[in-house]
Amino acid sequence: MLDLKEYGIVMWDAEKIASFRRTLLDWYDREKRDLPWRRIKNPYYIWVSEIMLQQTQVQTVIPYYERFLDWFPTVKDLAEAPEEKLLKAWEGLGYYSRVRNMQKAAQQIMTDFAGQFPDTYDNIAKLKGIGPYTAGAISSIAFDLPEPAVDGNVMRVMARLFEVNYDIGDPKNRKIFQAIMEILIDPDRPGDFNQALMDLGSDIESAKNPRPDESPIRFFCAAYLNGTYDKYPIKLPKKKPKPVQIQAFIIRNMKGEFLLEKNIDGRLLGGFWTFPIIETDFIGQQLSLFKKDNCALETVSQKAIFEENYALKPVWTDNNFTPVKHTFSHQKWTIEIVEGIVKDDKLPTHKELCWVTTEDFNQFPMATPQKKMIKTYEDSKKG
Known part of the structure; x- marks a missing residue:
């Protein structure tokens, strides 16, 4: 032990x-919050x-959760789901590798565990896309x-409770908090203990605008008692995402x-349907454009590349559109x-392309x- x-x-x-x-x-x-996944100890639901x-956020998740289980009520249903339906169920949640990994894990359960959700931490942790946190949550909440x-x-x-002077954003420091929790966790109610800390950390002890005077554990909290609450947790700023310029062809x-x-x-957006997009570059240094919503972009035109790649010869309009950000x-x-x-809308066969009416857009995962x-x-057409 550490x-x-x-x-x-x-x-x-x-x-x-x-x-x-x-x-x-x-x-x-x-x-405690009344949440649908807390009403049943089904490990798949959890x-x-x-x-x-x-x-x-929790409020965003609830309707997605309910629809997902309506569409895929069992591990078997998830394992066998068509990709487009799977992505449609996840549409809007982002980080789509999560749901792809879930399907791979469901397939593991069907093949390696005879369709039964594993009931030990080690076996749960073997599933695709499940790390130490999720394995701990399922183990404690579903299996006590x-x-x-x-x-x-x-x-x-x-970090506030013990004035931990290590960056919580650095993965190598996770072992410190894991060791603390292994000592603190209630052996009789481990799932409730974990969920209590989740609730506390997401509300009263949130990252922004915490309310330390309302915390039920304030008199155990070293940072509260020592007047150092605003110092913890230590978290260094993340690297800023890289600017990328895209041309989209409508x-x-x-x-x-x-x-x-x-x-x-x-690839990014893999499996989703979009207007054809090609990465491009700004002409000159125009980083200030990222701070404006309706600027005129000066970019290297990709029209010729589009025509070559898609075997189409559009008549290009001179309409200007607000840049999409x-x-x-990353x-x-x-x-x-x-x-x-x-006029000639015959499509090449080396790409997965189709012509779609606006009424049918909702049939495609986007x-x-x-x-x-x-x-x-x-919006531009309404104006």
Whole structure:
């Protein structure tokens, strides 16, 4: 076991730990949120909720969670789901590798565990896309195993509780918070203990605008008692996402249908349908453009490349559209919309392309950047 003294952390005695557990769980029993995945101990349901809750707020997740389980009520249904339906179910949640990994994990359960969700931490952790936090959450909540579920919320609470002088954003420091939690976790109610800390960290002890005077564990909290609350947790700034310039081609045929392309799996937006997009460059240094919403972009035109790659000869319009902006975790896109109309709409076979009416757009899984492009285009036509 990790020696916490080497990291400047002195753990409490057994009596104080027991008092802390009682205080936290009494508060949880009074204040816990009524969430659909807390009403049943089905490990599949808990797994779905935990994956959805990564990088997504609770209120956003609830309707997605309910629809997902309506469409894929069992592990078997998820394992056998067609990709387009799977992506449609996840559409708008982002970080789409999460749901792809879920399907791979469901297939593992069918083949390696005879369709039964594994009931030990080690076997749960073997599933694709499940890391220590999710394995701990499922183990403790579904199976009452005394396994910590250490996420950002829990690390924030622990950092304040013990004045931990290590960056919670650095993955190598996770072991410190894991060791603290292994000592603190209530062996009789491990799932409730983990969920209590999640609730506390996401609300009263949130990253922004915490309310330390309302915290049920404030009199255990070293940062609160020592007046150092604003110092913790220590978290160094993340690297800024890389700016990327994109040209998107909104092409219509004579029937008023729009050209959509299915992006290649394994790439950003892989598996989703979008207007054809090609990466380009600004002419000159124009970083200030990223701060403006309706500037005229001066970019290297990709029209000739589009015509060559898609075997189409559009008549290009001179309509100007507001640039579309979208930030991923590692890239910040500024999208210039280019509009064209074709008479000959025969499509090449080396790409997955189709002509689609606006009424049928909702039949295709589309990520947020595509939805923003559609809205921008439609708004410009209203004006």
